[in-house]
Structures are given as C-alpha cells and as structure tokens.
C-alpha cells in the first residue's frame with residue numbers, strides 16, 4: 001500500500017499563510033475601523049458646527065439682534081458639548097443651583113424650565129430664595145433659540161438648566177441622588193391642541209410616558225418630593241356647564257392633547273394611592289404673556305399682523321365667536337407658587353407608602369372669557385395695524401369653542417386671584433415682542449401712521 005504523500009510541509013505553509021491573511025485582515029479591519037471612528041467624529045463635529053451656525057434660521061432673527069444670535073448659537077454649542085452628565089463639575093452645578101438661599105426655602109426641580117411657564121416660574125422661585133434646578137429637552141416643537149434665550153436669562157440669575165429628557169430615567173435618578181428635592185414643578189409637556197393631529201405619538205411620549213418616568217423616580221426617592229404639575233383647561237372638553245369648576249365632568253376630551261392631560265390626572269391618582277406621593281394638578285387656561293409660545297394664537301397673530309399676512313379667526317359650527325379665558329403669565333406663576341407652598345409632604349419613602357397623601361386639582365384661569373375677535377382688536381390697537389382677517393368655521397381639530405374658569409377653589413386654598421385683564425397683559429406682551437425681535441422702530445412708525453389717520457394696512 002502506497003504511503004500517503006507527506007503533506008506536513010504544505011499544511012504548515014498553508015497554516016502560516018492563513019495566519020498571515022488573518023493578521024493582515026485584522027490589521028486592515030482595525031485600520032479601517034480606526035479610520036471610520038475618526039471619520040465619524042469629524043462628521044459629527046462638522047454636523048454640529050453646521051447645525052449650530054444654521055439654527056435658528058437667520059430669517060427668524062431680526063438684524064438688530066445678530067450679536068445676541070451669535071451668543072445664542074455659541075451657548076447652544078457649549079450646551080450641546082456639555083450635555084453628558086455625572087462628573088464632579090456637573091454635580092457641583094446641579095447642587096449649587098438647587099440649594100435654597102433662604103431659611104426653609106424649597107429645593108425645586110422644574111421640568112420644562114426653558115419653556116414659557118417654566119422659565120417664569122423658575123425666575124419667581126429663584127427671586128424669593130428657593131433652590132431651582134431646571135430640566136429641559138430643548139425639543140424643536142417651536143423656535144429653539146427662544147428656549148436658549150430663556151436659558152441664558154435663567155443662567156444669569158443662577159438657575160442651571162440640565163439638558164435632558166423626562167424619559168431618560170438614569171438621568172432623573174442621578175438628579176435625585178445628587179439633590180434631595182423637596183418639590184417638583186412638572187411643566188415639561190408636549191403642548192398645543194391642534195398639533196396633536198399631526199404628531200400624536202409625541203403627546204404620548206411626553207405627557208404620558210414622560211410623566212410616568214418622573215413619578216417612578218420620585219416615588220423611589222428618599223425623601224419623596226411633593227409634585228405640582230401642569231394639567232390643562234382642555235380636560236373639560238365637551239363639558240357644557242359654565243364656568244368650569246373642578247367638580248364638572250372631564251371624561252369627554254375633544255383632542256388627544258386633552259386626553260393625555262386627563263390621563264395624567266388619573267395617573268397622578270394612582271401614584272398618590274399606591275406610593276403616597278403628594279400630587280397637585282393645575283388646569284391652566286390659555287396662558288399668555290412676554291416670552292410666550294410662538295405656536296399660540298396671540299403670538300402668531302402678532303407676527304402675521306405685522307407682516308401684513310391674513311389671519312384666520314375661528315367661529316363655532318353654529319356661527320358663534322370662539323372665546324378663551326386668557327390668563328396672564330404672572331397670575332399663573334403666582335398660582336404655581338401658591339400650590340407649591342401649600343403642598344403637603346409626600347408620605348412614602350423608597351417606593352413604600354406610609355400613609356394617605358394629598359391629591360389636589362385646581363383651575364388657574366382668569367374668570368373672564370374674551371372672544372378671539374376682541375383679542376385681535378386689542379392687538380390691532382397696540383400694533384397700530386389693521387389685521388387682514390379671514391373668518392372660518394373652526395376646523396374639527398380638537399379645539400373647543402369656549403373656556404371659562406371658576407377659580408374659587410384655588411382662591412380658598414392658596415389665595416389665587418387673577419389681576420391682569422387681557423388688554424393690560426397684551427400690552428406687556430407686545431412691548432416684549434417688539435423689543436425681543438428688534439422691531440420697536442417699525443411699530444412706532446406704524447403707530448404714528450395710524451394716529452395721523454393714514455391706513456397702515
């Protein structure tokens with residue numbers, strides 16, 4: 001029988017060659033992944049730079065505010081680069097911001113702190129010596145540069161705003177590890193009634209899932225904070241009794257926004273019941289004022305009137321004017337502080353209920369509904385421009401025809417008394433608007449024109 005050919009040499013050579021191929025391909029792989037890594041970093045930095053320099057769009061900012069726009073962009077870049085959390089510097093900032101400056105001051109986590117109500121409430125708390133730490137995800141629902149400008153103002157007054165999302169549970173837990181918050185003022189939400197038809201999921205993510213994330217962390221915290229949070233007048237939905245009182249039915253929401261806020265009220269009940277969290281829901285009624293939200297009618301009507309664009313005024317299906325209980329921001333902020341000051345402590349700790357806890361809900365409105373047509377007349381007078389109006393039937397998009405708050409409960413429990421009528425509040429808003437967007441001189445000219453009898457359309 002022939003002996004098998006000696007393959008030991010070829011086998012060794014083959015093994016050696018295959019080893020070399022493996023080494024080379026590993027080297028190639030590591031070289032290419034190294035290259036890929038560097039390219040990713042470079043592209044990310046370029047994208048970040050591009051985004052920073054191009055957002056907000058130049059057209060959104062008036063020419064006179066170009067230096068502040070550069071400032072806003074740079075501060076955006078610095079926040080973007082420092083958004084990671086957990087280092088000693090970050091902890092120091094967080095602790096410092098949340099520490100009260102007065103004896104028995106509160107230590108409040110304000111969610112949505114770069115938002116309209118959130119920034120005003122944070123100022124007010126800070127001003128009276130409470131510790132305030134902000135949290136905001138700076139989403140793009142409306143002009144982010146406005147949120148950044150509010151953040152800059154807060155920073156100048158010693159309020160630090162952490163950039164992060166409610167659904168980032170590790171971040172929330174970390175904040176509660178660093179600071180024993182006495183209170184949470186939870187204002188972060190997906191706002192807007194009509195936008196809910198365009199992006200329904202964003203309402204579920206913020207107003208339901210985000211609220212639950214916060215409550216989960218709060219119920220496990222030791223001490224548990226007392227929580228005051230923003231519900232909405234929209235929960236009254238198709239309710240026909242007026243003025244709206246907290247005892248009226250709220251089981252007929254007209255929009256998904258309203259449904260998520262109503263869900264929030266039910267979720268609050270559950271966490272109060274199981275974990276002893278002290279919870280207070282505030283039903284805000286169409287809050288307006290300086291540093292407001294550009295998606296709201298009074299804000300974009302002002303912009304459109306000044307630009308000579310036609311505005312749509314809604315009327316009801318039975319041809320009546322729609323009306324709102326427009327509530328001025330300072331009144332609402334006083335209501336928020338009153339609710340915080342009268343909130344009792346949560347009774348649980350470390351996720352366990354130790355006794356019954358406070359559960360409240362209040363209307364924060366103005367008690368004086370104004371037709372939207374009247375709102376537009378006031379703006380026309382303040383701006384010195386006649387609006388181009390287009391009266392249309394209210395689209396079936398979740399809007400309700402009318403809101404009117406009964407605020408006696410908030411009056412009784414924490415002295416809530418709205419004091420600002422719409423004409424006074426809008427004057428303050430317009431003053432801020434023309435200053436912020438650098439169009440004071442344009443409005444002065446328009447007003448002179450209208451006083452001189454010329455038609456400034």
Ligand SMILES: O=C(O)[C@H]1O[C@H](OP(=O)(O)OP(=O)(O)OC[C@H]2O[C@@H](n3ccc(=O)[nH]c3=O)[C@H](O)[C@@H]2O)[C@H](O)[C@@H](O)[C@H]1O
Nearest residue numbers: 191192193232233234284285286296297312313314322372
């Ligand atoms: O109280 C609330 O809980 C809610 O208040 C606010 O909702 P709304 O009261 O609907 O305010 P807003 O949109 O400013 O419309 C004002 C009026 O202008 C009418 N309206 C509106 C748009 C338009 O093009 N034409 C028009 O007539 C419109 O029919 C309405 O009558 C908040 O946005 C919401 O986030 C929530 O907080």
